[in-house]
Amino acid sequence: MSIEHEAISFTTVYQTLFHTIFSIAYRITGNMTVAEEISQESFLKYYEKAPDLPDLDQARYWLIRVTKNLCYNNEKRKAREKRAYQRALREPERPNHSGEDLFLHEESKEEVQRALNEVPYNLRSVLVLKEYGQLNYRQIGNLLGISESNVKVRVYRGREKLAELLKRGEQ
Amino acid sequence: MMCPNESTLSAYLDGELSTERMQEITEHVKDCRKCKVTLEQLDQTRISLHEADIPAFEAHKRRVYEGILYAHRRGADGFWARRIGLPMPVVLAASALFLVFAGGFIYFLGQNSALQRQPTQLLYANESIQGLHSSSVMIPEFLDQGRESNEVIIEIPGEQEFMIIGEPALIRENEQWNQVVR
Ligand SMILES: [Zn+2]
Numbered sequence: 001m002s003i004e005h006e007a008i009s010f011t012t013v014y015q016t017l018f019h020t021i022f023s024i025a026y027r028i029t030g031n032m033t034v035a036e037e038i039s040q041e042s043f044l045k046y047y048e049k050a051p052d053l054p055d056l057d058q059a060r061y062w063l064i065r066v067t068k069n070l071c072y073n074n075e076k077r078k079a080r081e082k083r084a085y086q087r088a089l090r091e092p093e094r095p096n097h098s099g100e101d102l103f104l105h106e107e108s109k110e111e112v113q114r115a116l117n118e119v120p121y122n123l124r125s126v127l128v129l130k131e132y133g134q135l136n137y138r139q140i141g142n143l144l145g146i147s148e149s150n151v152k153v154r155v156y157r158g159r160e161k162l163a164e165l166l167k168r169g170e171q
Numbered sequence: 172m173m174c175p176n177e178s179t180l181s182a183y184l185d186g187e188l189s190t191e192r193m194q195e196i197t198e199h200v201k202d203c204r205k206c207k208v209t210l211e212q213l214d215q216t217r218i219s220l221h222e223a224d225i226p227a228f229e230a231h232k233r234r235v236y237e238g239i240l241y242a243h244r245r246g247a248d249g250f251w252a253r254r255i256g257l258p259m260p261v262v263l264a265a266s267a268l269f270l271v272f273a274g275g276f277i278y279f280l281g282q283n284s285a286l287q288r289q290p291t292q293l294l295y296a297n298e299s300i301q302g303l304h305s306s307s308v309m310i311p312e313f314l315d316q317g318r319e320s321n322e323v324i325i326e327i328p329g330e331q332e333f334m335i336i337g338e339p340a341l342i343r344e345n346e347q348w349n350q351v352v353r
Contacts, residue, residue: 014239018232026225036231040238047239112223130185131220137187152187156178162216 007052013059027128028071030117038070115165127158180210
């Protein structure tokens with residue numbers, strides 16, 4: 001423990017940041033159950049490691065870093081399951097998402113989330129971090145190990161894609 | 172001024188441009204219908220995302236919190252399997268080990284009985300370890316062996332053919348298992 005600041009309590013961190021972390025996990029994975037698991041693991045890690053952070057902004061950054069890694073692992077696992085499934089059925093990769101649906105345990109009733117699920121992962125994750133993480137392009141770039149201008153382009157392309165999908169949904 | 176490209180308009184929404192550039196675009200959009208429409212479309216996605224409430228939010232919040240407390244308590248279970256660097260005089264090591272085992276034993280008893288968990292006893296054992304500070308002793312690995320009662324055996328019928336979907340760890344286990352069977 002340092003002298004300049006007192007560590008913020010876990011309760012404060014949880015009460016203040018749960019909404020952010022859960023929203024990010026849910027918007028990226030599109031699955032409530034998975035979002036609960038990921039939020040739980042992120043906060044549990046925070047609880048156990050008890051990083052000595054001076055303010056909520058840094059606690060948020062710390063938690064988002066853990067959360068985006070867990071979301072990424074989930075995405076890889078989903079892709080693996082999908083491949084295993086298609087291999088098992090000896091079916092070629094189909095352009096639509098019927099294989100995917102088998103692994104969506106809770107299909108979202110939200111129109112926005114359904115559209116978001118269709119946005120490619122590398123755009124979706126950046127867009128979600130921007131919209132829900134209260135982070136700027138530089139911070140997102142640092143988190144993901146990409147340049148600021150790459151973040152700018154992905155946020156834009158994510159929005160463009162989402163707008164297109166939402167428009168299509170209206171028709 | 173030339174029309175800014177669309178990714179710049181998107182960055183404008185995020186306030187990610189220099190002050191001068193922000194002002195230029197504010198002025199430009201007043202007169203340029205095309206850019207105004209693009210900006211509105213991009214902004215609409217933000218509005219849609221933020222308007223959409225996540226259903227039953229408070230219920231998730233409560234459930235995850237309970238999950239954390241529960242997982243943490245169970246984490247104390249894993250505590251017995253871990254190697255722990257304990258700062259304490261050698262003489263105290265034996266008594267601490269005794270406390271660990273006594274605590275662990277009572278804990279396992281408690282687990283096996285109808286009363287699932289007995290946190291008071293667990294806490295007791297934890298405290299007696301945390302209370303000791305000075306020179307350093309490693310609790311030997313045979314602490315790990317105290318976990319036999321927690322082992323789970325899964326039997327798989329020999330003739331069945333399985334399609335494994337899931338973690339590679341599971342697939343590997345299965346392959347190793349097949350080799351052993353053969
Ligand atoms: Zn223009």
